[in-house]
Amino acid sequence: MTSFLASIKDVNEATMAATVDIDILDLKNINDGALGFVGINIISKIRSLFPENILSVTMGNDINPNNEKNIKNLKMVIEKEINFLKIGLFDKKYLSEHKILLENIDFKKTKPICVMFADQDFDLSNVEKLIDIGYQGIMIDTCYKSSNSLPDLLTHQEITSFLKIIKTHNLISGLSGSLKLKHIPVLKKLKPDFLGFRGQLCSSSKARFEFDIKLAEEVSRRIRFNF
Numbered sequence: 001m002t003s004f005l006a007s008i009k010d011v012n013e014a015t016m017a018a019t020v021d022i023d024i025l026d027l028k029n030i031n032d033g034a035l036g037f038v039g040i041n042i043i044s045k046i047r048s049l050f051p052e053n054i055l056s057v058t059m060g061n062d063i064n065p066n067n068e069k070n071i072k073n074l075k076m077v078i079e080k081e082i083n084f085l086k087i088g089l090f091d092k093k094y095l096s097e098h099k100i101l102l103e104n105i106d107f108k109k110t111k112p113i114c115v116m117f118a119d120q121d122f123d124l125s126n127v128e129k130l131i132d133i134g135y136q137g138i139m140i141d142t143c144y145k146s147s148n149s150l151p152d153l154l155t156h157q158e159i160t161s162f163l164k165i166i167k168t169h170n171l172i173s174g175l176s177g178s179l180k181l182k183h184i185p186v187l188k189k190l191k192p193d194f195l196g197f198r199g200q201l202c203s204s205s206k207a208r209f210e211f212d213i214k215l216a217e218e219v220s221r222r223i224r225f226n227f
Contacts, residue, residue, distance in 0.1 A: 002188050004223045005056065005174065005196040006216060009038065013211040014046045018053065020213060021220045024084070024194060026056045030209065033061040034143045035088045035115060040076045047080045056084035056113070063090045066097040071105070078110045084137070084172075088115045092126055095133065102134035111136040111172065117143040118153040118177055127165045137172025137193070138162075145199065150177035151186070163190050184222045195223060 003023035008014050009030045017025055027043055029036030035058035043057060057077050062070050065087050077085055085107075089098065102112060114135040116122060120143045130138055140150060140162060150159070159175065166173040175187055176196030187195055197219055203212045 002192055002223060003194040004220050005176070005194045006201055006219075007058075007196065007198040008211060010042055011045050011049065014050065016211055016213050017216060018050055020216045021224065022216065024054045024056055025050070026058065026086075026196065028058040028198070030198065034117070034141060034145075035059060035061050035086060037073060040073070040080075043077060043080055043082065047082065054083045056086060057082050058086045058115075059088075061088065061090065064094045064097045066094075066101040071101070074101075074105055078106070078108055081108075082110055084111050084113050086113045086115050086139070088117070088143075089126065089130065090117070090120065090143070092121065092123065095126070095129055098130070098135075099133040113137040113139060113172060113174070115139055115141050117141055118150050119143050119148065122154065122158075124158065124161055124165070127162060131166070131169050131171060135171070137174065138166055139172075139174030139176060139194075139196065141196070142177035145178060149179055149183060150175060151179075151183055153177070156186075159187075160190055163192055167191075181218065181222060184219070188223065 005024040005026050006017055006022045007026040007028045008017050027038050029038045037060040112135055114130045118140050163173050173192045174194045175192045178199055180200055201216045203210050
């Protein structure tokens with residue numbers, strides 16, 4: 001069954017989201033690019049408030065994730081027993097640095113997930129490479145939160161091929177990227193492990209900045225049931 005991942009920005013949103021049937025609470029600084037890091041204080045508070053919830057954390061927008069600051073953040077997040085952490089592949093030239101990072105970090109029970117971007121040199125040939133260097137899951141997102149959604153940027157066949165590769169290796173797969181309600185039925189049929197949302201969960205007057213419980217409930221309902 002496809003799970004529902006919802007990106008939230010702070011403790012207040014986490015408290016609201018926890019009342020909705022959401023499988024994964026994804027902690028993200030939505031004011032800082034595609035994968036903004038919310039900071040260890042917010043992460044710690046949310047983990048303390050919701051010890052049983054499945055949490056993921058976006059680890060920032062570094063082109064080269066193998067740097068001192070990111071390594072420090074990764075280790076702190078892992079100590080909080082976060083379930084998933086998301087690291088972006090912003091430039092394939094840094095694949096070797098991703099490999100070094102994965103080799104040198106003890107992730108314990110936390111699973112590192114690589115985020116590929118549909119609007120930034122997406123290349124299916126990189127999927128196997130990311131699997132080979134040790135990622136335990138891969139998802140597709142959009143780097144630039146414009147009007148283009150994932151299905152506008154990649155063909156149905158590209159998305160299907162992406163998921164097939166990951167399923168062959170029994171790893172975690174996810175689809176995100178400005179997804180709308182209309183995309184849920186089509187993408188659900190492809191059976192990704194999760195669908196990720198942010199903009200669709202927010203009131204239109206506030207763009208991506210104000211989490212709306214009713215909108216989140218509608219997304220949850222459509223993921224759970226067939227329409």
